[in-house]
Amino acid sequence: MTTDQEGRRRQLAAASDPRATRTRQRIIAACRELLEAERSVTVAAVCTRAGVGRSTFYTHFATVGDVAVAAVDHLIDRLVADDIARRAAGLERSVIVRTGLTDLCRAVVQERAFFLYALSAPATEHVRERFVADLAAGLRTTVRSEIPDVAEAFERTAADFLANGAVGALLDWLAEPAGRTESDMIDFLSELLPRWLITGRVN
Known part of the structure; x- marks a missing residue:
């Protein structure tokens, strides 16, 4: 059940109001800085670092975990937009x-x-589930783009399978x-991806 406050937060997250966007970005940036500095x-x-009041924080987020989720959402939105642009460029x-894969890593x-x-x-499972869900949604767009005639059941299963595997490996x-570099991970994931993503054909 969605409360009025939760509904309001979702509206603000989706809104194009530059003030709301800037406030959310300040809160996310403040949280990131504290985490990177290994501070409490x-x-x-977060409010002190961002220069906002607690009421402002709770207007946009319910918990610090929700801030992490928002950062993940933004990350995936950017990656999906870039992927669509590359495909449109032929x-x-x-x-x-x-x-x-390089951009994702x-x-x-x-x-x-x-x-x-x-x-x-x-918030571990909440953030992980959101990462998987966001990535799977983006991958469904990719599958539809590359194999337009594929069955919806295959599209959904393939996207879920790839997203869960990639997120598990990356986390x-x-x-x-364990000695794995960023370059290693890009190579490993490239080798593990199904060939139909490149050939555009499913057997």
């Missing part, structure tokens, strides 16, 4: 896939503070690199 991340600390599929590193926080906080890498 509480609503009070680049080779192999280039599109490799570039998309770099984006995860860029927001590593939020992901590492999520792995050790009560494990962030938590325990």
Whole structure:
């Protein structure tokens, strides 16, 4: 059941009001800075860092975990938009896939503070589920673009399978690199992706 406050937060997140957008960005940036500095991340600390009152924070977010979710949403939105632009430009599929993986790995590193926080906080599953859901939604767009005639059931299953696998591997890498570099992860994920993403044909 969605409360009035939750509904209001969703409206603000989707709104084009530049003031609301700037406020959310300040709160996200403040949370990121505290996490990167390994400082205590509480609503009070985030408000102080962002220069906003607690009422303003709660107007936009229910918890610090929700701030992490918003950062993930923004990250995936940007990656999906870039992927769509590359496909519209008519680049080779192999280039599109490799570039998309590179951007995904770099984006995860860029927001590593939020992901590492999520792995050790009560919001862990919430953030992970959102990351998977956002990535799967983007991948469904990719599958439809590359294989327009594919069955919807296959499209959904493929997107969920790829998103869960990629997120699991990337979060494990962030938590325990085990000697794996960013370049390694890009290579590994490239090898593990199904060939039909490049050939455009499903057997």
